[in-house]
Amino acid sequence: MIEYGRRTRRLPAPPQVVWADLADPKREGVRAWLDLLPDEVEPDVLEPDPPTHLTWSSLWPSRPDDKVVLELVDRGGETALTFVLLSAGDSPDDSKAGHIRKRMNQLLFADLRYTYGQ
Template sequence: MTLLADEVEPKLLRAEPPDLVVWSSLWPQRPEATVRFELASDGGHGCDLRWTLLLAEPLQDQSALGHMRKRLNELINANLRYTFGQ
């Protein structure tokens, strides 16, 4: 995982195979943030993935929140998929 200077590698906080994974925060300045991954069968041989960024109050300004969402999108939907050749 290629992280930016303000990010740290997340830790696995919770796993309930085969459909739930929760990561710790990638951002030391928001240690309470978590990323929840929900995996559901697509009825075939794959799965549907939904990730949710969970933050405690107070929420950051929209610019910072947008940055966090964009980074998760890049790390999960782009970089991680490339490692599987998709």
């Protein structure tokens, strides 16, 4: 697997809450957060290991062999969330890789974060 993106940021919720939201991102209710673009699909959870790790399938049908590894670390009641973008084949070109990294940042560190009130 080739890594083509990685980022860590803190979320103001404990790991078990963040993990549940990542494991079921389209859950209905007050904190629904996964708002996909037309070229994206809901990911499948491939490797669950609550509350510290899970792996998503690709959100991009044009990159079906990619995976998104999500690592969660407790930081005193908050969560340090890291996403790692992996490709089983060739890395995407710079433009596509930049788009995917930007979307992951938006989805996790803006859209999901705002559901926690910050």
